[in-house]
Amino acid sequence: MISDQDILIRLIVAALLGAVVGFERERTGQPAGLRTHIILVVGATLTMTLSINLPIEFKNLTPNGDPSRLAAQVISGIGFLGAGAIFRYGPSVKGLTTATSLWTMAIVGLVVGAGHYLSAVAATTVILLALVVLNYFERKFIDTYTSVQITVTADNRISVFDEVTETIKKKGKIIGTPSLEKNFKSEKMEVIYTVRLSPTISVEPLIDALGRIEGIRLVKLS
Structure with missing residues (x-):
């Protein structure tokens, strides 16, 4: 059984590791920062110590106690917090x-x-490196790309939008699946593209190229 002194040490270590990652998230203005990470890691640690101690303490009542059951609930339950951080x-x-x-x-x-302190410290170090070092490389080499939304209104003909797609691909990259809206009264279609452009390409020439396609009625930049 884990003693109270060992539990206290583990909680302190957990708080320190949570603070390291939480501080980085707080510094970059993320919704879940220092306090959230500390409370989360301490709670998970306490759950694990309880999960280990309970089967030992009540071994006469539950001889087949599984220490991993409580821990498994932490992993699945954290999804609610994760969902709240995404927008x-x-x-x-x-x-x-x-x-x-x-x-x-x-x-x-x-x-x-x-x-397993060494594993925890090693994992936290890797996480921190991923957040700080890789963030630098992303900002230097990836974030220079810009994403724009282009709304194209055209005649309801597949060939028109095939040409639109090819024109966009020559200038940039289509992100995700385009959003489509069809007007049955006017026989026109409206498609919204999310396009990623490199820093060397301006969006204006792309808009002009789309406007020259036969069947295009309107090109709008969002």
């Missing part, structure tokens, strides 16, 4: 990294609760 902003989805860090740090808390 959509225009063509982009924000909060995925924070949701992932919450889920992973919950597991780190379980690992600390089980007494």
Whole structure:
């Protein structure tokens, strides 16, 4: 059985590891920051210690007690917190990294609760490197790309939108599935594309190229 002193040590270690990742999230203005990560990891650690102690304490009542049952509920239950950290902003989805860090740090808390300090510290180090170092490379080499929404209104002909797709692909990359709306009275279709453009390509030439396609009635930049 884990002693109260060992539980206290594990909770302190968990709080420190949660604070390291939580501080990075707080510094970048994420919705789940320092306090959330500390409370989450400490809670997961406490759950794991309880999960280990209960079968030992009540072994006469539950000889087949499974220490992993409570821990499994932490992993599945953290999905609610993760979902709350994710939100959509225009063509982009924000909060995925924070949701992932919450889920992973919950597991780190379980690992600390089980007494595997080295594994927990190593995992936290990798997570922190991913958040800080890789964020630098993303901003330097990936975030230079811009995403725009282009709304195309055209005659209801497949060939028109095939040409629209080919024109966009020459200039950039279509992200996700285009949104389509059909007007049965006017026999026109409206399609919204989310397009990623490199920093060397301006959106104006793309708009002009789309406007020259036969059958195009309106091209609008959102």
